[in-house]
Amino acid sequence: MKTKSALFAFALLFSVISAVSQHSDSDKILQTFHTISSHEILDYTAELCSEKYKGRLSGSPEYLEVARWCAAKFEEWEIQPANNGSYFQYFTNEFSEVKSLGEVVYSNGNSKTILQFPEDYLPGSNSANGTVAAELVYVGYGITAPELDYDDYAGVDVKGKIIILEPGVPYTKNDPVLAKWTPYAYHRYKFRNAVKHGAAGMIYASKIANPNTVNLDGFIYAHLDTKVVGQIFSDAGKDYNEIQKSLKNKETPSFVLPEKQTISITAETEYFPEARACNVLGLIEGSDPVLKEEVIIIGGHLDGQGQMGDVIFPGALDNASGISDILGAAKALAASEVKPKRSVLFILIGGEECGLYGSKYYCKNPLFPVEKTKMMINLDMVGNGTGFFVSGGKTHANLFKHFEEANNTYIHRAMSASEVRKNYGRPRSDASVFEDAGIKTFSLWTRESVHPVYYHHPMDKTNVLTPEIMEDAARLLYLGVLGVANDIAL
Numbered sequence: 001m002k003t004k005s006a007l008f009a010f011a012l013l014f015s016v017i018s019a020v021s022q023h024s025d026s027d028k029i030l031q032t033f034h035t036i037s038s039h040e041i042l043d044y045t046a047e048l049c050s051e052k053y054k055g056r057l058s059g060s061p062e063y064l065e066v067a068r069w070c071a072a073k074f075e076e077w078e079i080q081p082a083n084n085g086s087y088f089q090y091f092t093n094e095f096s097e098v099k100s101l102g103e104v105v106y107s108n109g110n111s112k113t114i115l116q117f118p119e120d121y122l123p124g125s126n127s128a129n130g131t132v133a134a135e136l137v138y139v140g141y142g143i144t145a146p147e148l149d150y151d152d153y154a155g156v157d158v159k160g161k162i163i164i165l166e167p168g169v170p171y172t173k174n175d176p177v178l179a180k181w182t183p184y185a186y187h188r189y190k191f192r193n194a195v196k197h198g199a200a201g202m203i204y205a206s207k208i209a210n211p212n213t214v215n216l217d218g219f220i221y222a223h224l225d226t227k228v229v230g231q232i233f234s235d236a237g238k239d240y241n242e243i244q245k246s247l248k249n250k251e252t253p254s255f256v257l258p259e260k261q262t263i264s265i266t267a268e269t270e271y272f273p274e275a276r277a278c279n280v281l282g283l284i285e286g287s288d289p290v291l292k293e294e295v296i297i298i299g300g301h302l303d304g305q306g307q308m309g310d311v312i313f314p315g316a317l318d319n320a321s322g323i324s325d326i327l328g329a330a331k332a333l334a335a336s337e338v339k340p341k342r343s344v345l346f347i348l349i350g351g352e353e354c355g356l357y358g359s360k361y362y363c364k365n366p367l368f369p370v371e372k373t374k375m376m377i378n379l380d381m382v383g384n385g386t387g388f389f390v391s392g393g394k395t396h397a398n399l400f401k402h403f404e405e406a407n408n409t410y411i412h413r414a415m416s417a418s419e420v421r422k423n424y425g426r427p428r429s430d431a432s433v434f435e436d437a438g439i440k441t442f443s444l445w446t447r448e449s450v451h452p453v454y455y456h457h458p459m460d461k462t463n464v465l466t467p468e469i470m471e472d473a474a475r476l477l478y479l480g481v482l483g484v485a486n487d488i489a490l
């Protein structure tokens with residue numbers, strides 16, 4: 001009896017102790033959780049969007065400077081340099097500096113119109129330097145795909161002309177041959193194909209700043225708003241909407257515009273073919289001697305669209321917001337008294353806007369083996385609105401439940417999830433690069449914004465952000481990642 005009651009007392013004591021320690025663990029976690037503040041997060045955003053970084057164009061000296069600022073934050077919080085003692089992982093990243101807004105002038109034969117920035121046109125991020133003036137040829141998607149029996153250049157001579165070209169490819173999401181069109185979805189392909197056909201210059205019927213193009217010797221181009229393209233078409237007696245419909249039907253509605261219609265494009269740029277950029281990598285080593293070999297990656301792209309002349313593209317939502325949320329969570333995870341058992345790797349990705357350079361480079365040169373990488377969560381445009389959306393949450397439910405529980409228990413935002421979204425055409429996000437490399441990946445977004453979304457536009461400024469959702473995004477990251485890091489059942 002004596003032994004039995006002693007045993008009972010011991011068991012009771014043990015369960016009380018473990019209950020107390022469990023209780024204090026969640027207390028400790030909540031304490032850290034509440035230190036995550038929108039004030040600090042918005043300070044990070046203000047820094048990232050400040051003029052000195054000139055819009056964080058990957059490859060530029062200012063990008064390297066903002067990368068150093070982020071690394072200094074990691075250092076301040078005792079987050080370790082993850083790449084053999086360095087916070088940086090470098091890769092080549094050619095870029096062009098757009099030195100002025102240049103000029104685009106359209107003539108319909110009777111009158112000339114000097115187009116306005118940014119309402120009517122944006123300079124080409126990788127345009128060659130100089131002026132081109134010529135007559136116009138419309139070439140639809142600008143694709144030559146003999147194996148698909150498709151040629152936008154058939155029947156039109158573009159030699160010495162300025163072509164008008166559309167982004168995208170003529171398929172729908174459910175097209176069974178979608179994958180065959182993928183090589184033709186890249187802007188670079190379209191540019192090279194245009195030059196191959198002898199085009200002297202180009203109007204891209206897609207008005208966004210886009211460094212994900214290519215600098216080709218002497219090839220000058222600009223982006224035009226589709227309403228201006230519509231006007232040019234109506235001056236030629238064509239209906240742009242009808243043309244759009246026939247494009248979708250794969251009818252290759254290319255045509256030569258009347259001779260009297262001309263465009264002149266002036267671009268002032270300098271090309272830096274040997275430039276380089278980097279990912280910024282910080283590590284919190286896991287506290288468990290075995291589980292620390294496994295890693296959870298938190299990533300988002302640090303680069304933006306840069307500056308054109310004196311006009312900065314601050315990229316506040318895209319993607320200073322995601323980086324600021326990550327920094328908010330990183331500081332908390334580093335300070336957390338409850339340590340992650342698995343390691344946590346932060347990757348602030350370079351070259352996303354130029355063509356997913358940084359994520360591709362990391363996935364080719366990973367710091368942890370793919371099979372030891374438990375998950376990656378990517379944040380791109382996580383800065384306004386009232387709710388969360390997690391792509392991949394339904395595919396990887398055993399990981400997602402930690403984020404869902406965190407939200408349901410402490411954050412109480414509307415949160416929905418989907419299966420992993422397969423690439424529609426070319427891979428368009430860092431998340432898709434990690435997913436394609438065999439890593440379970442989530443994409444976190446915010447939704448239901450009351451602010452307009454100024455995508456790749458100078459108006460993407462800090463005033464379009466919602467501080468409260470950014471604070472909650474950082475808190476969700478802190479709790480969700482800690483949950484996954486410490487889930488020994490995984």
Ligand SMILES: [Zn+2]
Binds near residue numbers: 381
């Ligand atoms: Zn982005």
